[in-house]
Amino acid sequence: MSAEKPAIAPAANFIRNIVERDIEQGVYASRRWAGGPGDAAMQASGQPDPARIRTRFPPEPNGYLHIGHAKSICLNFGLAEQYGGVCHMRFDDTNPEKEEQEYVDSITESVKWLGYSWEGFGDSHLYFASNYFDFMYRAAETLIEAGHAYVDQQTADEMRANRGTLTEPGKDSPFRNRTPAENLALFREMRDGKHADGSMILRARIDMASPNINLRDPAIYRIRRATHHNTGDTWCIYPMYTFAHPIEDALEQITHSICTLEFEDQRPFYDWLLERLAESGLLAHPLPKQYEFSRLNLSYVVLSKRKLIELVENKHVTGWDDPRLPTLAGARRRGYTPEGFKLFADRIGVSKADSWIEYTILEDCMREVLNESAQRRIAVLDPIKLVIDNYPADQAEDCYAPNHPQQPELGKRVVKLSKELWIEREDFMEVPSKGYFRLFPDNMVRLRYGYVVKCTGFETDADGKVTIVHCDYLPDTKSGTPGADAIKVKGNIHWVSAAHAYTAEVRLYDRLFKTAHPGAGDSNYLDDLNPASLHVITAQLEASLKDAKPEECFQFERHGYFVADKQDSVAGQPVFNRTVTLRDAWQK
Ligand code: ATP
Ligand code: MG
Numbered sequence: 001m002s003a004e005k006p007a008i009a010p011a012a013n014f015i016r017n018i019v020e021r022d023i024e025q026g027v028y029a030s031r032r033w034a035g036g037p038g039d040a041a042m043q044a045s046g047q048p049d050p051a052r053i054r055t056r057f058p059p060e061p062n063g064y065l066h067i068g069h070a071k072s073i074c075l076n077f078g079l080a081e082q083y084g085g086v087c088h089m090r091f092d093d094t095n096p097e098k099e100e101q102e103y104v105d106s107i108t109e110s111v112k113w114l115g116y117s118w119e120g121f122g123d124s125h126l127y128f129a130s131n132y133f134d135f136m137y138r139a140a141e142t143l144i145e146a147g148h149a150y151v152d153q154q155t156a157d158e159m160r161a162n163r164g165t166l167t168e169p170g171k172d173s174p175f176r177n178r179t180p181a182e183n184l185a186l187f188r189e190m191r192d193g194k195h196a197d198g199s200m201i202l203r204a205r206i207d208m209a210s211p212n213i214n215l216r217d218p219a220i221y222r223i224r225r226a227t228h229h230n231t232g233d234t235w236c237i238y239p240m241y242t243f244a245h246p247i248e249d250a251l252e253q254i255t256h257s258i259c260t261l262e263f264e265d266q267r268p269f270y271d272w273l274l275e276r277l278a279e280s281g282l283l284a285h286p287l288p289k290q291y292e293f294s295r296l297n298l299s300y301v302v303l304s305k306r307k308l309i310e311l312v313e314n315k316h317v318t319g320w321d322d323p324r325l326p327t328l329a330g331a332r333r334r335g336y337t338p339e340g341f342k343l344f345a346d347r348i349g350v351s352k353a354d355s356w357i358e359y360t361i362l363e364d365c366m367r368e369v370l371n372e373s374a375q376r377r378i379a380v381l382d383p384i385k386l387v388i389d390n391y392p393a394d395q396a397e398d399c400y401a402p403n404h405p406q407q408p409e410l411g412k413r414v415v416k417l418s419k420e421l422w423i424e425r426e427d428f429m430e431v432p433s434k435g436y437f438r439l440f441p442d443n444m445v446r447l448r449y450g451y452v453v454k455c456t457g458f459e460t461d462a463d464g465k466v467t468i469v470h471c472d473y474l475p476d477t478k479s480g481t482p483g484a485d486a487i488k489v490k491g492n493i494h495w496v497s498a499a500h501a502y503t504a505e506v507r508l509y510d511r512l513f514k515t516a517h518p519g520a521g522d523s524n525y526l527d528d529l530n531p532a533s534l535h536v537i538t539a540q541l542e543a544s545l546k547d548a549k550p551e552e553c554f555q556f557e558r559h560g561y562f563v564a565d566k567q568d569s570v571a572g573q574p575v576f577n578r579t580v581t582l583r584d585a586w587q588k
Contacts (some may be wrong), residue, residue: 013350015075015291019083019256021054025431028255028286035123037251039135040284053085053255057111058092058129058248062329063305064112064320067341067362074345075293076258077116086120088252090127094136094244096226106320110328115338116471123234129248130230135282136239136247137191140202142222142280144183149220150176151186153200162208163216169209170216176205189508190223193236196281204243206272214265218242246270249288250277257288258387260295261352267292293350299516300359301326302525316529317512321567323577324512324533334509335579336564337373337552340366356517363580370553370561370579375403378415378448378542379556379576383422386439386480386495388453390472391419397500399449400480415542417450420498422540427493428469430458437490439469445491448557452477452487494557501540505575506562508535541576549575558582 022028034046055076059069078088089111091104108126118125123218143149152159153173155166164170178186187202189195210216220243225236239247246269249257257270270290277283296303302311303326311317323334331341344365348357377546378401396418403410407421423439432440439445444454453471461467467584477484519525541556548554548564556562560581 011346011349014352015256015293015350018291019053022255023083025233028053031253031255031286033121033253037127037132037248037253039251039282040278041252044284049253051084051086053080054088054253055080055085055256055258056088056090056249056252058090058245059107059109060092060095061100062095062098063103064106064329066303066305066308066328067298067301067326067331068303069110069344070114070328070341071296071343071348072258072260073111073114073116074342075350077111077114078342078345079256079258079285080120081116085255086125086126087116087118089118089126090129090248090252090255092135092241092245093128093130093228093230094239094241096224096228096238099186100229106329106473110332113328113332113338125252126582128230129244129247130228132232132244132251133239135251136244137237139240139247139277139282140187140243141184142282143204143220143276144187144202146276146280147180148205148276149202150178150183150205151190151200152176152203152217155547156198159201160364163213164208166213168387170213172208173203173217174434176208176217187221190221190237193225194256195223197225199223202237203434204269204273206269212265212268214242214269218269218276242266242269243273243291245288246273246288247277249290250274250283254288255286257290259290259292261292261354262295263290264292266290275491290351294352294354296348297354297356298326298359298362299356300511300513300518302513302518306543307525309517310526316526323507323565324509326512332551333559333563333566334577335370335551336366337369337553339373340369343369359511360584363584366580367561367582370555372406374553374555374561375410376401376405376557377545377554378496379502379545379559379562380422380424380496380540381508381537381556381559382425382495383496383540384425384428384466385468385498386421386423386428387468387470388419388455388473389456389470390524393419395419396497399478401449413544415449416497416500417447417495418497418499421447421495422498423469423493423495425466427491428455428458428466430466435438439471439491443491444474444487444489445493446477446479446489447473448492449479449493450495451475451479452489456535458546462519496540496542498540500543502546503547504539504541504542504573504580505568506537507565507576508537508540508578509533510535534559539576545576546572550574553579555582 032046033048033049057076077087162171203217206215261289274287321329398414400412428439453473457470459468513528514530515528518528550566553563561579562576568575
């Protein structure tokens with residue numbers, strides 16, 4: 001909010017260092033760009049690439065994005081922004097199963113919500129890997145012709161047995177020495193649907209004795225009769241991910257292909273494949289390079305699409321955007337902000353060390369951002385009545401509450417005071433405990449932005465539960481009037497006029513999981529679900545909150561940050577979600 005505060009300089013990290021070095025050395029300066037993805041011949045016909053670097057965010061459209069993806073998005077789009085490049089939004093939709101338009105839509109929406117754009121240098125860089133199937137097929141034939149790939153007809157079991165182990169080399173397939181012409185004919189038969197699913201597979205011909213198992217003739221094309229959401233039934237063979245991904249990067253002229261650590265062992269194949277295709281002239285140097293960083297592991301949540309799908313489908317939560325879920329759609333509904341995610345990404349940094357990040361770090365980032373951006377409002381979440389017996393029953397007066405204590409330029413708003421108020425149940429005690437400065441019989445407190453009142457008594461119901469507290473006010477003590485401070489009190493409590501209050505549904509969220517590492521060891525993560533992760537309450541809010549717009553965030557004084565729910569709020573009747581408490585209530 002405050003304009004004078006300098007923008008946070010992104011912390012240095014090893015990927016940033018590589019990018020800076022590459023730019024300095026002009027590693028990618030000779031690249032050309034013909035306006036879209038394409039092979040070497042097409043790109044050569046284009047202009048010198050105006051983008052100094054190209055990164056990409058390549059989700060598979062088989063689920064909603066989660067907080068782990070936010071780390072990758074902030075890194076890839078952030079690098080492009082900072083170094084005069086562009087980040088491509090690429091759907092890695094080469095797997096014909098499990099992919100749906102709903103996921104494509106939610107993914108683009110989440111990336112935009114985070115504040116990033118794939119527009120750059122006059123083009124929109126939204127790509128679908130399935131549009132590259134023709135090229136991938138051509139690349140496979142090219143490898144076959146050069147003797148770098150062969151059709152293998154071993155059974156899956158034989159292939160597994162012959163792959164070897166970490167300590168023993170693998171064994172060559174009996175089909176490994178077929179001629180390029182034989183392989184080409186068989187591969188075309190695979191494409192033409194002449195063979196059953198799983199009966200043969202195309203493999204790269206590299207080295208069955210390589211110490212890196214990923215180089216022991218990895219599979220690159222398989223037969224799979226499945227209808228693809230984009231290409232329909234055009235293909236009955238589909239490329240393997242490890243073959244498809246480097247090609248996608250190369251066609252898009254990606255410079256820095258950043259992925260998570262589990263792909264480290266795939267890097268030699270990534271380089272091998274692109275070098276072979278460059279030798280054949282399909283691609284050109286400089287080729288993209290892969291870099292790995294450690295994925296985000298966050299305590300108290302699960303960041304795996306499979307588990308998130310299970311939570312949604314088995315109705316452990318209300319949907320993909322349930323505010324308790326670590327999906328970006330859920331986080332948004334919870335009131336988490338894009339700025340908070342960027343701060344978080346910057347704070348946790350990028351490294352190759354696998355570690356767990358405490359959920360409280362994310363919450364702290366959200367608090368820091370909201371503390372600046374959220375206006376203050378008054379809300380009584382667990383109301384009991386306070387009656388000011390010496391205040392006229394038919395009177396109401398204006399009190400003035402600042403919208404933001406650190407930003408006086410945001411002004412003040414009127415809150416009405418009248419004879420009957422709502423106060424928090426915990427702000428009254430029949431018998432005060434030691435150090436309790438709030439209301440108890442004969443004690444005085446200040447009604448924040450209003451008067452000093454003295455407690456004169458209370459009423460209880462049949463069970464002895466306090467129902468009404470009585471007090472008298474001291475007329476010369478109104479906040480903001482001369483002499484208001486003449487009477488010093490230790491307690492200061494918030495309140496809402498009962499006659500003016502907006503009675504609203506408020507949802508208090510707690511951790512979705514009880515344990516820091518759900519499903520640790522051999523346990524089932526579902527057993528770690530917190531049964532009390534949602535409390536729905538009826539709260540008394542200051543009248544102005546009735547006009548809150550969906551997704552507007554506020555600090556409810558003394559309680560935390562709350563957002564008007566974007567789904568269930570109707571005009572004049574917003575419902576509020578607690579985003580985060582003011583302080584961390586979890587660390588003991
Ligand atoms: P999941 O394992 O949950 O299915 P995924 O890795 O298969 O996730 P993709 O759709 O392939 O999901 O992810 C797109 C990008 O987001 C990839 O580049 C991946 O490395 C990155 N990504 C996914 N999860 C994380 C994470 N926890 N931390 C950082 N980056 C991540
Ligand atoms: Mg993946």
